[in-house]
Amino acid sequence: MCLIVTIVLLLLSIESLLNGHFLMGLVQLLxxxxxxxxxxxxxxxxxxxxxxxxxxxxxxxIPWIEKVFKKK
Numbered sequence: 001m002c003l004i005v006t007i008v009l010l011l012l013s014i015e016s017l018l019n020g021h022f023l024m025g026l027v028q029l030l031x032x033x034x035x036x037x038x039x040x041x042x043x044x045x046x047x048x049x050x051x052x053x054x055x056x057x058x059x060x061x062i063p064w065i066e067k068v069f070k071k072k
Contacts (some may be wrong), residue, residue, distance in 0.1 A: 002039040
């Protein structure tokens with residue numbers, strides 16, 4: 001789902017930027033990067049779960065970003 005939303009928002013942002021709607025294009029671009037970050041985080045978490053390692057062993061993202069998006 002994150003992949004689909006990322007691709008759609010990325011295409012919409014490129015179209016908005018080409019049409020001269022810079023504010024809308026930048027907002028859509030930031031949202032698409034946010035979903036891309038969530039997609040990357042989910043892939044890394046799945047790899048850690050599959051190998052049985054904890055995320056403290058180098059599978060996690062930057063530690064201060066990981067604290068912001070920590071699962072409960």
